[in-house]
Amino acid sequence: MMGFGYGNGYNMMGGWFGMMIIPIILIGVVIYVINNQGQKNNGKDIGFKDNFMDILNERFARGEINEEEYNTKKNIIKS
Secondary structure (H helix, E strand, O other): OOOOOHHHOHHHHHHHHHHHHHHHHHHHHHHHHHHHHHHHHHHHHHHHHHHHHHHHHHHHHHOOOOHHHHHHHHHHHHO
């Protein structure tokens, strides 16, 4: 009996297509997330220099280091 039920194979092909589209979407999402993480890390490198300068400025303002030490360390951070 060949009818419009499960016996003709069309529903099976649609099922396989549906099962394949989900992993493809998941792989795309994983690749997107990994690429965005890499871009965010590049921005963090610049933030570290700013953070070091903030700490250096605070130490100089509190009098923990003198002007000579401040200028020496500032040049090291900027290079």
